[in-house]
Amino acid sequence: MMADGAVLEARVINAWRGDRHVLRDVSFDIAAGDFLKVTGPNGVGKTTLLRVLCGLLPPESGEARWRGRNVAPHDPGFSAELAYLGHANALKADLSARENLAFLVGLRRRLAAPDIDAALERVGIARCGDLPARSLSAGQRRRLTLARLWLTPAVLWILDEPATNLDADGVGLAESLIREHTRRGGLVVAAAHQRLLDDDAATRRLELS
Amino acid sequence: MTQPAGLLESMRLVVRRELTLAWRRWDEAAQPLLFYLVVTTLFPLATTPDLATLRTVGGGVVWVAALLSSLLALESVFRSDVEDGTMEQWVLSGQPLAWLLLAKVVAHWLLTGLPLVLISPVVGAALGLPVGIWPTLVLSLALGTATLSVLGGIGAALTVGIRRGSVLLSLLVLPLAMPLLIFGARAVSLALGGESATGPLQLLAAIFCLAWSLGPLAMSAAMRVSTEG
Numbered sequence: 001m002m003a004d005g006a007v008l009e010a011r012v013i014n015a016w017r018g019d020r021h022v023l024r025d026v027s028f029d030i031a032a033g034d035f036l037k038v039t040g041p042n043g044v045g046k047t048t049l050l051r052v053l054c055g056l057l058p059p060e061s062g063e064a065r066w067r068g069r070n071v072a073p074h075d076p077g078f079s080a081e082l083a084y085l086g087h088a089n090a091l092k093a094d095l096s097a098r099e100n101l102a103f104l105v106g107l108r109r110r111l112a113a114p115d116i117d118a119a120l121e122r123v124g125i126a127r128c129g130d131l132p133a134r135s136l137s138a139g140q141r142r143r144l145t146l147a148r149l150w151l152t153p154a155v156l157w158i159l160d161e162p163a164t165n166l167d168a169d170g171v172g173l174a175e176s177l178i179r180e181h182t183r184r185g186g187l188v189v190a191a192a193h194q195r196l197l198d199d200d201a202a203t204r205r206l207e208l209s
Numbered sequence: 210m211t212q213p214a215g216l217l218e219s220m221r222l223v224v225r226r227e228l229t230l231a232w233r234r235w236d237e238a239a240q241p242l243l244f245y246l247v248v249t250t251l252f253p254l255a256t257t258p259d260l261a262t263l264r265t266v267g268g269g270v271v272w273v274a275a276l277l278s279s280l281l282a283l284e285s286v287f288r289s290d291v292e293d294g295t296m297e298q299w300v301l302s303g304q305p306l307a308w309l310l311l312a313k314v315v316a317h318w319l320l321t322g323l324p325l326v327l328i329s330p331v332v333g334a335a336l337g338l339p340v341g342i343w344p345t346l347v348l349s350l351a352l353g354t355a356t357l358s359v360l361g362g363i364g365a366a367l368t369v370g371i372r373r374g375s376v377l378l379s380l381l382v383l384p385l386a387m388p389l390l391i392f393g394a395r396a397v398s399l400a401l402g403g404e405s406a407t408g409p410l411q412l413l414a415a416i417f418c419l420a421w422s423l424g425p426l427a428m429s430a431a432m433r434v435s436t437e438g
Contacts, residue, residue, distance in 0.1 A: 080303035088294025094233040107302040110212040
């Protein structure tokens, strides 16, 4: 992972959801090792902001820049460095936990069975590897999604409510994954209602209103 | 150090994933084939059991049934992937989306088009089509259904973000499918009359090449628009 000089900038981003002007002049920039927590009430545009940062949604005006270049999902240089965790888990109910990881992360990197075992172990669902995703609880599914994040080689993590459905232990897991990533020089932007590294002095905040 | 995944490897993964999913949900995967068999079986029941009469319309019936059955299957080709967030991950995977969607359509054709092509001689026999025209029937259907998979894939990618997109999908794809139907049925009827069917078959092959070369690009452009929002 090469994180040196990695900067994510948002410059006066404006975006609309239908006929509502949700993001007004949002600007920030974060550099290697930063964790930015995006907060705000429901419907304020947290998800919209994250999708703009991924390049999934073009903003009405302003720009999101990664390493000085406008973000675009079809720019392989950008997407290869990005891991996005949406509020949908991207899991197939009929596939086992193991298969789900293999088919999704396999598009990004070569993956061997021990890698998957290690990831399941890391997120605390090692015993559920061969169960179909349909029989996992909502929290276990979220953990499986965190396992995908953990396996994906990326510098920039953009996480939409990573701690949804997680128990206290699971929130701790999400926090430790984020901390581990920023310590290695990664960048993390996460939208969250719940507590998420609130006590950490290094946590930067962006309040949308 | 992790090794990046190659393009071919990713496409193989996509195909394997589709086949695994279809295997787990074989009842859904078998639906187009079932539809095809039911329509072609009901037709003689509703009209006439007389083979001489059936033979004159048999080629057309096989083609119309194949077209409708393929369209039926195409409607939902991307829907679940878009709804559960898989498509976003594909868009952001760093692999060219056009190639991933191409792999998806190949798998889709293997699952819905190929069985239909393989069983068509049997269906043709039931409709009184002589053994001599089976090669033409099979070849024209193979080219036609494969082309339709791409055309339908473009339509499905365009309409997947829209509620009740299926009506729109038929309106979009049916006009594009007309040439396939015309040339395909023409090839069968020429062969039935003992003439050479090379002309319409070549036209089908030309449309096939056009669709498979440019179609994936159109699909990925359409999919990007559909996943915005």
